[in-house]
Amino acid sequence: xxxxxxxxxxxxxxxxxxxxxxxxxxxxxxxxxxxxxxxxxxxxxxxxxxxxxxxxxxxxxxxxxxxxxxxxxxxxxxxxxxxxxxxxxxxxxxxxxxxxxxxxxxxx
Amino acid sequence: xxxxxxxxxxxxxxxxxxxxxxxxxxxxxxxxxxxxxxxxxxxxxxxxxxxxxxxxxxxxxxxxxxxxxxxxxxxxxxxxxxxxxxxxxxxxxxxxxxxxxxxxxxxxxxxxxxxxxxxxxxxxxxxxxxxxxxxxxxxxxxxxxxxxxxxxxxxxxxxxxxxxxxxxxxxxxxxxxxxxxxxxxxxxxxxxxxxxxxxxxxxxxxxxxxxxxxxxxxxxxxxxxxxxxxxxxxxxxxxxxxxxxxxxxxxxxxxxxxxxxxxxxxxxxxxxxxxxxxxxxxxxxxxxxxxxxxxxxxxxxxxxxxxxxxxxxxxxxxxxxxxxxxxxxxxxxxxxxxxxxxxxxxxxxxxxxxxxxxxxxxxxxxxxxxxxxxxxxxxxxxxxxxxxxxxxxxxxxxxxxxxxxxxxxxxxxxxxxxxxxxxxxxxxxxxxxxxxxxxxxxxxxxxxxxxxxxxxxxxxxxxxxxxxxxxxxxxxxxxxxxxxxxxxxxxxxxxxxxxxxxxxxxxxxxxxxxxxxxxxxxxxxxxxxxxxxxxxxxxxxxxxxxxxxxxx
Numbered sequence: 001x002x003x004x005x006x007x008x009x010x011x012x013x014x015x016x017x018x019x020x021x022x023x024x025x026x027x028x029x030x031x032x033x034x035x036x037x038x039x040x041x042x043x044x045x046x047x048x049x050x051x052x053x054x055x056x057x058x059x060x061x062x063x064x065x066x067x068x069x070x071x072x073x074x075x076x077x078x079x080x081x082x083x084x085x086x087x088x089x090x091x092x093x094x095x096x097x098x099x100x101x102x103x104x105x106x107x108x
Numbered sequence: 109x110x111x112x113x114x115x116x117x118x119x120x121x122x123x124x125x126x127x128x129x130x131x132x133x134x135x136x137x138x139x140x141x142x143x144x145x146x147x148x149x150x151x152x153x154x155x156x157x158x159x160x161x162x163x164x165x166x167x168x169x170x171x172x173x174x175x176x177x178x179x180x181x182x183x184x185x186x187x188x189x190x191x192x193x194x195x196x197x198x199x200x201x202x203x204x205x206x207x208x209x210x211x212x213x214x215x216x217x218x219x220x221x222x223x224x225x226x227x228x229x230x231x232x233x234x235x236x237x238x239x240x241x242x243x244x245x246x247x248x249x250x251x252x253x254x255x256x257x258x259x260x261x262x263x264x265x266x267x268x269x270x271x272x273x274x275x276x277x278x279x280x281x282x283x284x285x286x287x288x289x290x291x292x293x294x295x296x297x298x299x300x301x302x303x304x305x306x307x308x309x310x311x312x313x314x315x316x317x318x319x320x321x322x323x324x325x326x327x328x329x330x331x332x333x334x335x336x337x338x339x340x341x342x343x344x345x346x347x348x349x350x351x352x353x354x355x356x357x358x359x360x361x362x363x364x365x366x367x368x369x370x371x372x373x374x375x376x377x378x379x380x381x382x383x384x385x386x387x388x389x390x391x392x393x394x395x396x397x398x399x400x401x402x403x404x405x406x407x408x409x410x411x412x413x414x415x416x417x418x419x420x421x422x423x424x425x426x427x428x429x430x431x432x433x434x435x436x437x438x439x440x441x442x443x444x445x446x447x448x449x450x451x452x453x454x455x456x457x458x459x460x461x462x463x464x465x466x467x468x469x470x471x472x473x474x475x476x477x478x479x480x481x482x483x484x485x486x487x488x489x490x491x492x493x494x495x496x497x498x499x500x501x502x503x504x505x506x507x508x509x510x511x512x513x514x515x516x517x518x519x520x521x522x523x524x525x526x527x528x529x530x531x532x533x534x535x536x537x538x539x540x541x542x543x544x545x546x547x548x549x550x551x552x553x554x555x556x557x558x559x560x561x562x563x564x565x566x567x568x569x570x571x572x573x574x575x576x577x578x579x580x581x582x583x584x585x586x587x588x589x590x591x592x593x594x595x596x597x598x599x600x601x602x603x604x605x606x607x608x609x610x611x612x613x614x615x616x617x618x619x620x621x622x623x624x625x626x627x628x629x630x631x632x633x634x635x636x637x638x639x640x641x642x643x644x645x646x647x648x649x650x651x652x653x654x655x656x657x658x659x660x
Contacts, residue, residue, distance in 0.1 A: 030339075030532070053534060062596050086530040087596040088341045088571035092627055099628050 007049040007057050011064055014072035015042045016098065024097045031089060032082040034097045039077040051082035063087045067094050122291035129154045129293060130316065140269050141301075142319045147177045150317060152185050154293050155257050160190040162255035162287065163204075166278040166446070167195050167217070167485065168328050168418045171261040173297045173321040178259065179203040190214075192253045194245055194279055194446075195485075196221045197328060205234045214253055215483060216240045222480035229481065229551060239481070239557050241488040243450045246279070249286035258287040258294055261325040262318075264305055265298040269312035272305040275419035275427065275442035276327055280310065282447045288314040297321040306439035329421035329654050331397045333371040335637045341528055341571050344620065344630035346372035349461065349526060350381050352574045352623045353567055354390040357503040357522060363395045363453040363490045365462020369526045371401040373461070375635040378408035395453035395490070398423040398434065398442065400653065403646045404636035406433055416442065417449040417486065422657075426650035446486075453490035458503040460490040461524040461569075464559060465531065466542050469587045469599065471562035471577060473525055474544040481547065484559050491560040493521040507566060510578040520578065523560060526569040529595030536597035537570075538590065568593055572600075573619040580616060592617045 025033040039046050045068055049060055067073070071094075078097075085093070118124070132153040142150050151174075155161060163178070164171040178186075179200045189210040196202065196218040204210040205228055214237035218225050228234040240248070249255065260283055263274035273280055288294050296310075296318040350373060353359065364370040377391055392412040396402070398420045405411050415435050419427070419442050427434045427442045437443045453460065464473040475482055497504075500519060508519030527537045548556040568575045568590060575593045580586040585607075592608035594600030611617045620627050637643045640657045 056534060059534075059596050062601060066596075084533070086341070086528060086534065088528050088530070089339070091571070092340055092344065092630065095627050 003054070004050050004052055005054040007051065007060055009047040009049075009061060009064055011045045011047065011068045012043055013045050013068035013074040015074040016072050016076050018098065020076050022097045025093045027081050027083055029083055030085055032080055032085040032093060034093050035079040036097055037077045037079070039075050042075040045073045045076050045078060047078045047080065049080045049082060051080075051084075053082065053084045059087060063090050067091060071095075071098060073098060126291045126293065129156070133317070138317070140315075140317055142317050144319055144322060147174070147319050148181060150295070150319075151178055152181055154295070155186055155189070157186060158188045158190070159256045160192060160253065162249070162258040162283050163191060163193045163201065164258065164260040164279065164283060165193045165195045165197055165201055166276070166418065168330055168420075169261050169276040169278050170198055170326045170328075171259050171297055172198055172200065172326045173323070174259040174261075174295065174319070175200040175204075179207060179209065181209060183208045187211075192245070192249065192255055194242055195219070196225065198326070202228070211235060212237060214238055214240065214245065214248070216242050216245050217483040217485040219482055222482040225481045226479050226550075236481075236551060236553070238553075239483045241484055242446060242486050243454065243489045246282045246447045249282060254290045254292070255283070255287045256292050258283050258292060260284060260294065260296045262296045262298045262310065264300045264302050265296065265315075265318045266302055266305045266312075269315050269318060270305055270308045271296055271298070271310040271312075271315060271318070272307060273309040275424055275444060277309060277444045278418045278446045281445060284310055284314055293317075295319070297325060299324040306441065307437045327421055329657075331366055331399050331420045332422070332653065332657055333366075333368055333399070333401055334640050334657060335371065335375055335401060335635055335642065336639045338368050338372045338375070338632065338635060340630050340632060342368050342372040343376070343632060343634055344625070344627055345369060345526055345528070345569050345571060346376050347380055347625050347630060347634075348574055348618075348620060348623055349373055349524065349569050350376060350386070350390070351384065351625060352618055353459070353461075353522065353524060353569070354381070355384065355386055357458070357506055359390050359459045359503050359522065361393045361457045361501070362391060362459040362461070363457050364399070365460070365487055367463045369463050369528075370461060371399070372635070374399060374401040374405055375637055377405040377410045378636040380634050382408065382410065395449050395457055397444075398427050400640070400643050400651055401637070403643050403651060406430065407646050408636070415449050415452055416444040417446040418444045421654050422652045425652065426647050429650055450486055450489050453486065454492070454494050455497055457490065457521070458501055459522040459524065460487070461526055462487050462491060463527055464525055465537065466539050466544075467525060467527065467537055467568065467590070468539055468542050468562075469590055470583070471565045471568065471586065471590055472542060472544075472558050473560045473565065474542045474556075474558050476542070476544040476547045476557045476559075478543050478546060481551070481557075483557070487559055491523045492564045493523065497521075507578055510576070520566060521564075522566050523564045524567040524569060525560065525565055529570050529572065529593075529597050529600060536599065538594035538597045538599035540599065570595060573617055573622070575617050576615070579614065585611065585616070589616050
């Protein structure tokens with residue numbers, strides 16, 4: 001098992017108005033799971049990424065900042081467990097996570 | 109005038125040469141029906157050092173037995189051979205060069221042997237003439253690369269020596285035609301000898317020798333994609349391609365490359381495309397192998413006709429039961445033909461869509477990566493705009509007018525590259541410079557191995573949207589349109605945000621939202637089949653997948 005890398009980000013975003021509890025995705029090769037919980041500050045999204053693919057901090061920052069700019073996700077805390085998902089998968093899972101505030105369906 | 113005549117007195121030296129070779133075989137007691145243990149003796153008798161030989165190595169069907177026997181021949185007797193062959197798929201194809209029997213190679217595709225081939229080039233143990241497209245190589249068989257001897261594979265021979273090729277006809281007619289009618293020698297390995305053939309594909313008087321192989325020739329199931337492995341991102345890209353390109357241009361005649369991206373489109377035809385009211389309006393006529401992932405579309409009535417380059421393992425009974433869709437012989441089984449289907453894909457289709465490994469800022473695309481010489485296969489023929497085309501169609505005309513304005517004097521083939529911006533292990537597809545250029549240096553080649561040239565590509569589809577390059581008016585616009593769908597790759601992140609937004613306003617770049625697609629709809633539930641087992645069910649049990657795809 002390769003050593004996981006932990007990355008932390010605080011990103012500005014407009015306040016998310018949905019219900020802040022969701023789980024989408026599965027931890028599998030090329031995939032990831034995303035948990036959303038209520039966060040501390042209404043205009044900040046706090047993200048913790050645990051990833052098996054080391055050395056892509058800058059790419060994560062770009063993906064998350066872009067998503068936070070296009071969607072209102074402030075006031076939440078996102079926890080991501082990643083096994084080498086591409087930015088395309090990450091963006092799609094984030095969209096799913098913030099669209100399914102009540103359900104905890106696994107998107108497979 | 110007569111003083112201009114050549115002094116040559118002989119006009120049939122090639123025929124005499126052929127007769128000498130046949131006499132050598134006859135003197136060893138070899139007749140048309142060659143016993144298996146005499147195969148090597150035959151090859152050493154009829155092939156001469158320095159000969160140009162064609163080993164039937166196709167995309168799928170392989171003359172594997174003859175190839176192994178040739179590779180085991182005595183290099184003191186056979187050496188400096190020049191091999192012309194469309195696909196190098198088997199270890200024995202490379203053994204020929206490693207063992208010093210062959211020296212020069214002209215080919216199209218080397219897929220699984222790409223690494224060994226690159227090593228031989230580095231060690232200066234092989235000269236590569238060129239990496240061709242299929243039609244180009246077949247064309248040269250009739251001009252300057254005509255084989256002296258060809259080693260081919262057939263399903264069956266009868267007493268007279270007529271050959272039946274089965275569903276995987278592939279390259280055989282082109283190879284045999286070039287060899288047999290230019291005083292060459294045709295040698296076939298056959299899976300069986302029968303008293304009556306289901307149909308005659310190659311007449312006996314074009315074939316000099318046939319050998320009953322110890323096992324049926326190898327066929328690679330190259331076009332089977334398990335729907336279970338199609339991702340949601342691929343579903344999203346397929347939705348965008350259907351709505352943003354197929355429906356937008358009214359594409360009815362087309363070819364799909366191999367891969368999960370295009371398999372996803374095939375599996376959305378009976379569901380998503382049909383819900384959009386597109387059944388019968390798009391994707392009705394195909395140049396395509398019998399992809400198992402086409403079964404649901406065929407069964408749903410979305411498809412009218414498919415002509416094939418080759419066949420696909422396990423699809424035989426299904427194809428034979430659908431003669432309204434496929435081209436079949438009097439015996440009922442599939443008749444494929446690579447040269448003719450490539451011609452159909454080039455001239456009679458309005459769209460090619462396929463994937464690639466790298467795309468540069470101009471839009472050139474390549475599957476060449478360092479340390480591997482894989483070649484192209486059929487994509488460059490189908491993925492190019494044929495200037496020899498003179499018939500019109502709404503899709504072709506619309507594309508031509510988008511590129512050249514309302515007074516365009518010709519249309520344009522739609523050539524689409526569909527790629528996720530990152531491959532496995534976060535390798536970016538979009539790059540400043542293709543690996544193909546470095547490969548050109550190591551090959552000492554005149555040309556970089558570019559699969560599809562930038563000026564042929566009309567659209568690029570990624571998870572971020574569609575770039576319509578036909579609408580770009582300057583090289584700078586084109587570069588920004590490509591960067592604008594290149595996602596979070598370094599190339600994509602270096603985009604000019606304002607220019608990209610401007611291109612989006614003009615419809616040069618379309619995001620999912622611009623097409624009325626919510627990415628969250630991109631669910632695997634939209635796929636008409638989600639497993640190989642589903643495909644078997646759709647086919648009413650007629651599709652019989654190879655063992656390696658049976659996981660239930």
